[in-house]
Amino acid sequence: MNSADRRVCIKEILEKSNIPQKGHVLAEKLGVTRQVIVKDIAILRAEGKSIIATPDGYLIPKAEKEMVRKVIAVSHKTSEMEDELKTIVKFGGKVEDVIVEHPVYGEIKGMLMIKNLYDVDNFLDKINKYKAEPLLILTGGVHLHTVIADNYDILKKIINELKLKKYIISD
Secondary structure, rough: OOHHHHHHHHHHHHHHHOOOEEEHHHHHHOOOOHHHHHHHHHHHHHHOOOOOOEEEEOOOOOOOOEEEEEEEEEEEHHHHHHHHHHHHHHOOEEEEEEEEEEEOOOEEEEEEEEOOOOHHHHHHHHHHHHOOOHHHHHOOEEEEEEEEOOHHHHHHHHHHHHHHHHOOEEE
């Protein structure tokens, strides 16, 4: 299979999948190295394909045109991260990303794609497993999330609950 055919195959796999696809799994399926997959993904992105790299693998976001999204500014301690994420998903919200403003690198963005309690637990397990620090430690707890919801009423409930918990610093 040549590289163009392989990229078509990768695109089809990602479009048909409802879950992220790990790079090494794609590499095994296509008989190449993970680095070849990384290069192919970069080329697909350069061609305009919307491919997101999450901690669980690559995915192409499904149409969310009826959904509403809002970037919210929050601040809390690392120990409150679980509560913040669970507050968002309990109302049906999805945490698309986390963004911090670094004094040297500028904006640093991590794709989270957290949509339910399982995803929250999985994310926190990975933080612990890899002894990783969340991005909020770079900014004393201040960070942004893009939150997606089915409608404005759900988004309003999420924001109100985060305000009650004193996590929101701006809306």
